[in-house]
Amino acid sequence: MIKLEHVSKSYSAGIPALNDVSLEIEDGEFVFIVGDSGSGKSTMIKLLLKELEPSAGTITINGKNLGRIRRRQIPKFRRNIGVVFQDFRLLKDRNVYENIAFAQKVIGEPTRNIKKKVPSFLSMVGLAAKYRSYPKELSGGEQQRVAIARALINEPSILLADEPTGNLDNNNAWEIMKLLEEVNNRGTTVIVVTHNMEIVKVMKKRVITVQKGVIVGDSKAGDTAYEN
Amino acid sequence: MKINTFFYSIQQGFKNIARNSMFSLASMATMAACIFMFGIFYILVFNVNAMVQDAEESVAITVFFDEGLSEDEIKEIGKEIAKRTEVREMDFVSAEEAWESFKEVYFEGNEEYASGFSENPLANSANYAIYLKDVSKQTSLVTYLESIEGIRDVKQSQSVAETLTEFNKILSIVSGGIIAILLCVAVFLINNTITVGIAVRREEIAIMKLIGATDYLVRAPFIVEGIIIGLIGAAAPLVLLYVLYDKVVLYVAEKFAFVGSLLEFVSPHTLFQGLVPIGLLLGVGIGFLGSIWTIRKHLKV
Incomplete structure (x- = not known):
């Protein structure tokens, strides 16, 4: 919750960015x-x-x-917590697979686990066939799917x-x-x-x-x- | 730290160098220049030190005794002198030995002239040549010797060792200064290289932080980068220095055989046993410190 x-x-003196918010x-x-x-x-x-x-x-x-x-x-x-941004924020020098695997690598997940897990998340976002493509070769929607897969792969x-x-x-x-x-x-x-x-x-x-x-x-x- | 994270950091460190190849090469070259200069000065100081030691070992105080003193009395005084802590070695030269040696040097080939002396003209030249453990203790020993009854004269020679020691001191100061300046340049260049690396990877770092990468993982590749630059920057000039030193020693020994006794080089093996670990440690240390300094300044995680 x-x-x-x-x-x-x-942020500074003036109108606060958030003011007494409860939810x-x-x-x-x-x-x-x-x-x-x-x-x-x-x-x-x-x-x-x-x-x-x-x-x-x-x-x-x-x-x-x-x-x-x-x-x-x-x-x-x-x-x-997984995060997805408007501008996707993918690593341009890495392909779809590497972008998703990156999230697992930085938390120290063993490579053999990464190899098993990434394909299932690629399928989930419908990009299994494009795992070798680079971000510039994808449409905006596809790039956002990669970003979502990356945000979800650590299962937040x-x-x-x-x-x-x-x-x-x-x-x-x-x-x-x-x-x-x-x-x-x-x-x-x-x-x-x-x-x-x-x-x-x-x-x-x-x-x-x-x-x-x-x-x-x-x-x-x-x-x-x-x-x- | 997980083993995967460790290898990931090493791999990323190498990738950083590849992505940032021009700056990395410039840093390595500067580091190499520093370690090369350091090596040259180290070799010089080490060799001059060895020469000083040789010279010191040959520095002797010669003690002459009062006229009419018997050899036994002289040897009795000699025993007293030998008890002094400054004394490393003592050689007794009797009056006969002194005359024989004089004849050898000055009447070589004309021994018949020497036979003109019916008595030993150097009858009062029995002496002790005293070799010191440490040349700097010479003055105190001379003062002591001069105070002993029965000693006529104390002759000392110290100019060679003193000049060399003085030269070595100046060489150390000058080389220390130049090395310090070069090291500052190396640290500055490593700082520059890593700053560029951080700028290039700013987006990646931001994503890493959002995904949940630890501070260690964000920083480690840059430290690895600094260490690799330092290591390569140190190893290359050390290899070059070894090859060059070996060649120079051989060349001097062949071409300038006449100075062989004056210029005795330390063997490459002995010299590099000390220089290699110091050089590598220096390179790696500067790379490490340079990268840590940059990260602290530019990489707030």
């Missing part, structure tokens, strides 16, 4: 976080990854108070997706959202930050709306009343 209690974050996300939930640019969505993601420290309040993930996690323990904590309980469809056309955007829904159906908590209101409306998931660092709306899954 993810729990934010009266969390605020200020709870249950295990296995699919949540959209929406809001204008500069509303504090990305700050929220960074706080969840412990890239930033809150100015006030506490964040608890899977029972762990992030404020009490020591610097040395951060890598281990992050292995339980939470997947954070920061504008995952921001650089994709409509068809590819839907493909990615379907894939994320599939991931969620397997039990992973999925949090998607997005601008794509059409997708948000159609998917009928829980939607948290942030404006100027404050939560102004929190509609439940299946709620058709969500309209921006």
Whole structure:
């Protein structure tokens, strides 16, 4: 479970990026976080990854108070959270297989395990045939699939997706959202930050709306009343 | 640390060098120049030191005794002198031996002139040649010797050893200064190489951190890179120096045989037994420290 209690974050004097935000996300939930640019969505993601420290309040993930996690323990904590970005952030000098295997290598997984595991994740994202391709040879949608496979291969309980469809056309955007829904159906908590209101409306998931660092709306899954 | 992570770091260290080949080569070349210069000075200092030691060993104090003193009385004084801690070795030269040796040197081929002397003209030249353990203790021993009753004269020769010691001191200071400057340049270049490496891999490092790579794993490849640069940068000039030294020693021995007794080179084996580990340690140490310094400055994990 993810729990934010009266969390605020200020970068400097002025309007805080997040102001007294409290929310709870249950295990296995699919949540959209929406809001204008500069509303504090990305700050929220960074706080969840412990890239930033809150100015006030506490964040608890899977029972762990992030404020009490020591610097040395951060890598281990992050292995339980997968992240996907708008610009994919793949390593351009490595092929699809190597990009996915990279996530396992950096946590010290033995090569024989990696060789077994990567093909199954490639199949899951539908790229088994393109494992030798380099990122520049793939479409945007395919690149995002590689990024999702990389984020999931260490089997995190939470997947954070920061504008995952921001650089994709409509068809590819839907493909990615379907894939994320599939991931969620397997039990992973999925949090998607997005601008794509059409997708948000159609998917009928829980939607948290942030404006100027404050939560102004929190509609439940299946709620058709969500309209921006 | 997992064994996989260890090998991954080593592999990435090599890859860093390959990706950053121009800067890596420049760093290795500078390191090689440093270690080469270090080697040259080491060889010089080591050889001059050996020469100083040789010279010191041949430095002797000669003690002459009062007229009329019997050989027994002289030997009695000799026993007292031998008790001194500064004394390494003592040779007694009797008046007869002194005359024989004089004849050999100055009447060579004209021995009949010497027979003109009915008595030993060097009757009062019985002496002790005293060799010291440490030349620097010479003054104190001379003072002691001069205070002994029955000793007429104390002759000392120290100029060669002193000049060589002085030369070695200056050589050490100059070489130390030049090496220090070169080492600073090497550290600076390694710093530059690794800074470029970090910049090139900034995205990869960011992804690694997000995926959950430990600080160790993010930093280790750069440290491996520094160590490899240091190791190669040190090993190459050491091999070159060995080959060159061997050739120079042989060449000098062949072409300048007449100076053979003056210039006795230390054997390559003895010399490089010390130089190789010191050189390698220096290279690896600089590579390691240079990379650690850069990482601390540029790689906040």
